[in-house]
Amino acid sequence: MAERAPANLLLIVSLTLNLFAIGAGVGAGVVMWRAGQLRAESGASTSPATGTSLWAVSRKLTPAHRTALQNYLRATGDDLAEPIHRLRTLRRHAAEALAAEPYDAAKAERALSEAQAGAGAIRARLNTGLGKLVADFTPEERRLLAEPIEKSRVGRPSDAEAP
Numbered sequence: 001m002a003e004r005a006p007a008n009l010l011l012i013v014s015l016t017l018n019l020f021a022i023g024a025g026v027g028a029g030v031v032m033w034r035a036g037q038l039r040a041e042s043g044a045s046t047s048p049a050t051g052t053s054l055w056a057v058s059r060k061l062t063p064a065h066r067t068a069l070q071n072y073l074r075a076t077g078d079d080l081a082e083p084i085h086r087l088r089t090l091r092r093h094a095a096e097a098l099a100a101e102p103y104d105a106a107k108a109e110r111a112l113s114e115a116q117a118g119a120g121a122i123r124a125r126l127n128t129g130l131g132k133l134v135a136d137f138t139p140e141e142r143r144l145l146a147e148p149i150e151k152s153r154v155g156r157p158s159d160a161e162a163p
Helices: 004-042 054-058 063-079 081-099 105-127 130-136 139-151
Strands: none
Touching: 054 063, 054 139, 063 081, 063 105, 063 130, 081 105, 105 130, 130 139
């Protein structure tokens, strides 16, 4: 009987440690799953570079308005694919001009101005039909769209579906 006591004690300790490890694993999984849900519900992007995008905010709209806005963004994004590619090239050239040795201030300013003008032209094309599209949205839905319209970057956000 004395020989079985240490074996029983080791069995109980092993069982306790195993249950603790399983519980910790399940708990961590639930916390991660819930955090993902909260991030999706808030419309947060997985990429900090995107900020709050129209696409992310569209998830907070009614289903009909969400579909209308996402369809508009897809169609406009497809139309703007080439200009956006050119804009990214202009931005890359501007960054290269800023980092170049020897530094040429006039070339850097010209490159930055071209990139800014390109971004403005794309934003204007994107916003052309947006006013008409949101005419039947609720005032709250239009308020949700105000910040991303004002501050969002140009281009397809990382959380948008690929064409």
